Amino acid sequence: MPTRTGAEYIRGLRDSRSVWVNGEAVGDVTAHELFKGSLAGMAGYFDWQKKHADACLMAREDGSVSVSHLIPKSREDLARRHECLRTLAKYSVGMLGRTPDYLNVTFAGFAGQPSIWRQAGNEEWQENLCAFQQEIAVKDLALTHTIVHPVLDKRYPDYEGVNKQLALRKVDETTDSIVVSGARILATLGPFADELAVYPGHPIPEDQPDVALAFSVPMSTPGLKVLCRDHYGVERNLFDHPFSSRFDEQDAFIVFDEVEVPKHRVFCNANPTVFNTAMRNGWTGNIMQQTVIRALVKLEFAYELATRIAAVTGQQQRGEVTQMLGELWSYAELTRAGLKAAEDGAAADRDGTWICDERPFFALRPSMPGWMVRVNDILKTLGSHNLLATPAAADFGDETLKPVLDTYLKGAEDTSAEERARLFRTAWDMAGSALGGRVELYERFYLASAPRNYALAHMRAQQSAAWEAVPEFWRATDEIMGPYGLCGEGQQTKGDEL
Numbered sequence: 041m042p043t044r045t046g047a048e049y050i051r052g053l054r055d056s057r058s059v060w061v062n063g064e065a066v067g068d069v070t071a072h073e074l075f076k077g078s079l080a081g082m083a084g085y086f087d088w089q090k091k092h093a094d095a096c097l098m099a100r101e102d103g104s105v106s107v108s109h110l111i112p113k114s115r116e117d118l119a120r121r122h123e124c125l126r127t128l129a130k131y132s133v134g135m136l137g138r139t140p141d142y143l144n145v146t147f148a149g150f151a152g153q154p155s156i157w158r159q160a161g162n163e164e165w166q167e168n169l170c171a172f173q174q175e176i177a178v179k180d181l182a183l184t185h186t187i188v189h190p191v192l193d194k195r196y197p198d199y200e201g202v203n204k205q206l207a208l209r210k211v212d213e214t215t216d217s218i219v220v221s222g223a224r225i226l227a228t229l230g231p232f233a234d235e236l237a238v239y240p241g242h243p244i245p246e247d248q249p250d251v252a253l254a255f256s257v258p259m260s261t262p263g264l265k266v267l268c269r270d271h272y273g274v275e276r277n278l279f280d281h282p283f284s285s286r287f288d289e290q291d292a293f294i295v296f297d298e299v300e301v302p303k304h305r306v307f308c309n310a311n312p313t314v315f316n317t318a319m320r321n322g323w324t325g326n327i328m329q330q331t332v333i334r335a336l337v338k339l340e341f342a343y344e345l346a347t348r349i350a351a352v353t354g355q356q357q358r359g360e361v362t363q364m365l366g367e368l369w370s371y372a373e374l375t376r377a378g379l380k381a382a383e384d385g386a387a388a389d390r391d392g393t394w395i396c397d398e399r400p401f402f403a404l405r406p407s408m409p410g411w412m413v414r415v416n417d418i419l420k421t422l423g424s425h426n427l428l429a430t431p432a433a434a435d436f437g438d439e440t441l442k443p444v445l446d447t448y449l450k451g452a453e454d455t456s457a458e459e460r461a462r463l464f465r466t467a468w469d470m471a472g473s474a475l476g477g478r479v480e481l482y483e484r485f486y487l488a489s490a491p492r493n494y495a496l497a498h499m500r501a502q503q504s505a506a507w508e509a510v511p512e513f514w515r516a517t518d519e520i521m522g523p524y525g526l527c528g529e530g531q532q533t534k535g536d537e538l
């Protein structure tokens with residue numbers, strides 16, 4: 041089966057899923073006016089993948105599949121995947137965070153690590169996982185995922201008191217299925233996905249096996265409720281709103297109301313050992329190749345956008361402007377350097393799957409959110425009122441208005457009014473529109489919060505080395521300086537030895 045076209049993807053969404061937005065039960069998401077632009081944007085992704093087949097597709101006996109499903113078994117495979125992920129990220133210049141390649145890479149990583157998923161009696165469920173990974177590749181499915189447990193009251197541990205009752209857990213088991221109830225945050229792409237995947241997130245208590253679950257179900261599964269946040273897509277053209285006209289990937293809160301999960305779709309059935317080790321061994325090194333490539337594409341785009349803004353306003357020589365541009369470039373370059381270090385340091389794990397060096401990724405994970413927020417700050421600082429003094433495409437279509445716009449709203453160095461408007465509109469939609477605000481929040485939290493990730497980085501650093509630099513420095517200093525009489529009272533060497 042070949043990969044899908046955008047039209048085929050849209051047809052695949054016509055089912056009985058339970059999606060709610062603005063108090064309305066949507067019914068057919070493909071027929072709802074509100075979602076028209078987002079669905080066109082997602083359909084475009086599938087067409088883009090086909091258009092860039094050389095980079096994005098690989099031929100197999102069962103048809104061509106996305107390279108994002110590749111389980112890397114060599115450095116060359118990682119490089120091939122890099123090329124595919126970069127090409128896919130360019131489609132939205134990184135403004136879409138959860139295009140299907142995100143979860144394709146995730147599941148390729150899981151399928152490539154049998155030693156983790158086959159432990160502690162999980163053999164049968166691991167085979168389901170591998171079969172599922174093949175299924176999503178062959179059918180070219182789009183997945184959403186919810187791995188985060190909504191904690192209602194942070195004064196209590198995640199799975200205690202009032203928090204416990206929200207937790208997604210197994211409530212029953214039949215011969216053919218497990219039954220699950222509870223809630224999860226936050227399914228990006230929720231209403232526009234074919235399947236909802238649940239897999240390990242934050243560690244869970246060993247004494248609560250019922251929350252240790254991994255599985256996937258079609259979005260139309262009875263009992264699954266998809267509660268959409270406000271939709272930030274706008275029904276406008278690409279000139280006016282290059283991103284919010286098509287790239288609202290729609291986040292949703294998910295409620296599981298006695299959802300029956302067929303056993304062949306269960307990958308971890310109440311097994312805390314598997315649950316608590318899956319994310320600690322290679323997940324970061326695998327998935328962050330995708331996320332960092334996306335972030336790099338976005339940062340490079342933002343740098344060029346900001347540089348063009350400086351030129352169009354004649355500010356490219358101003359000291360504070362060049363400082364901001366240099367700052368922005370530095371974020372892109374640090375991201376590129378971290379990615380290169382991670383890929384260069386990649387190695388085969390015990391299953392023979394190639395995983396990037398996790399250390400640069402553990403450092404980038406909490407740092408990048410701050411950079412992304414600063415990027416938006418710089419775009420707004422440089423753009424100033426210009427971000428809002430931007431005629432729309434329709435204004436340029438008006439014969440009486442056009443000469444006025446051409447006179448009063450052109451840019452420096454003979455930049456046409458139309459190009460100037462398009463530039464500032466692109467910047468505003470990236471950094472300031474309702475969708476821009478949502479994307480900024482996404483950057484802050486999509487890989488969990490920065491405080492958690494800095495703590496995690498520290499924990500990993502402690503595990504990775506003996507950290508003896510401080511006593512080593514003291515020993516070496518005492519040794520070399522001892523003869524000069526600089527050691528304190530009672531120290532090993534005395535000056536009078538000179």
Ligand SMILES: Cc1cc2nc3c(=O)[nH]c(=O)nc-3n(C[C@H](O)[C@H](O)[C@H](O)COP(=O)(O)OP(=O)(O)OC[C@H]3O[C@@H](n4cnc5c(N)ncnc54)[C@H](O)[C@@H]3O)c2cc1C
Pocket residue numbers: 138185186187188191225226227228229291478481482485486487488489490491492495
């Ligand atoms: C737009 C968007 C899309 C998302 N999409 C998905 C998705 O598709 N799938 C999915 O599973 N999840 C998704 N998420 C959820 C994401 O994965 C995060 O887990 C979640 O947003 C973090 O929520 P939290 O409140 O539990 O974070 P917390 O870690 O509790 O952090 C919230 C805040 O609490 C404070 N805090 C927390 N820990 C500490 C600490 N140790 N020290 C000091 N302060 C601390 C900080 O101020 C922090 O910013 C998405 C989130 C957003 C915003």
